[in-house]
Amino acid sequence: MILAIPKGRVMESFLNFFKKKIKVKDLNTRKMILNTNFNKLKILPIKSNDAYMLMKKKIDACIIGKDIKKDLFKKSYKEKKMNFFFCRLSLICRNNFNSIKNFYLKKKIKIYTKYTNITKNYFNNNFKIIKMNGSVESVIPLCMSDYIVDIIQTCETVGYNNLFEMEKIMDIYPLIVYKKKKILKYIN
Structure with a gap:
């Protein structure tokens, strides 16, 4: 499974919030898809504006702000509110x-x-x-x-x-x- 997360503050907040559960390997490298401590979970750092296009094509899930979902997403996907970075x-x-x-x-x-x-x-x-x-x-x-x-x-x-x-x-x-x-x- 590939989870796309916007680079910058959202990625930093996500990793901080889940630091006890999800360990991201290769974080400070030039790798485009990052491995985690879960064999089946990969992290893809993205620009938030690319989330909708990537969801339509290849990725399984993404973390985005409510603003991006409301402004750019046309198709309806399942969603769940996260409790970090307000x-x-x-x-x-x-x-x-x-x-x-x-x-x-x-x-x-x-x-x-x-x-x-x-x-x-x-x-x-x-x-x-x-x-x-x-x-x-x-x-x-x-x-x-x-x-x-x-x-x-x-x-x-x-x-x-x-x-x-x-x-x-x-x-x-x-x-x-x-x-x-x-x-x-x-x-x-």
């Missing part, structure tokens, strides 16, 4: 009165985000939504827009860069999305 998806703006006032007056608002479907649905297509895959937070200091929708975990970046969390759109937590129930024996 954050939220929020509307963030430049921390000044005009940015906040203009948003509520709906004056030529452009919102940059990786999560276009969620953002369009949440704001009922009232604004121009622009897709951006990385460094979304850089849009505000570069004066491309006063508004982004992005993930917030600690608010450290928001505060440090004089930004303001205007509105929480949704809580995000990891899900295991799977085809066959037997994958759950490794993570329960």
Whole structure:
């Protein structure tokens, strides 16, 4: 069985949470599919945006955030909420009165985000939504827009860069999305 997990914070949190149960071998190597202490379980580090395509083709399960499931997954798979790595998806703006006032007056608002479907649905297509895959937070200091929708975990970046969390759109937590129930024996 192959379990795909996004590289970075989600992988790190997953390995930390399951460190007593799942031991990943070859972690700091260039191997693309990692062995575990379970002969039948392999780990595939991925980019979260690739999870849906990989689920359709070859992998048995993946760990993804609720945001990715809601924004990218079209086909319905079985899923189970995991209890590690919590954050939220929020509307963030430049921390000044005009940015906040203009948003509520709906004056030529452009919102940059990786999560276009969620953002369009949440704001009922009232604004121009622009897709951006990385460094979304850089849009505000570069004066491309006063508004982004992005993930917030600690608010450290928001505060440090004089930004303001205007509105929480949704809580995000990891899900295991799977085809066959037997994958759950490794993570329960």
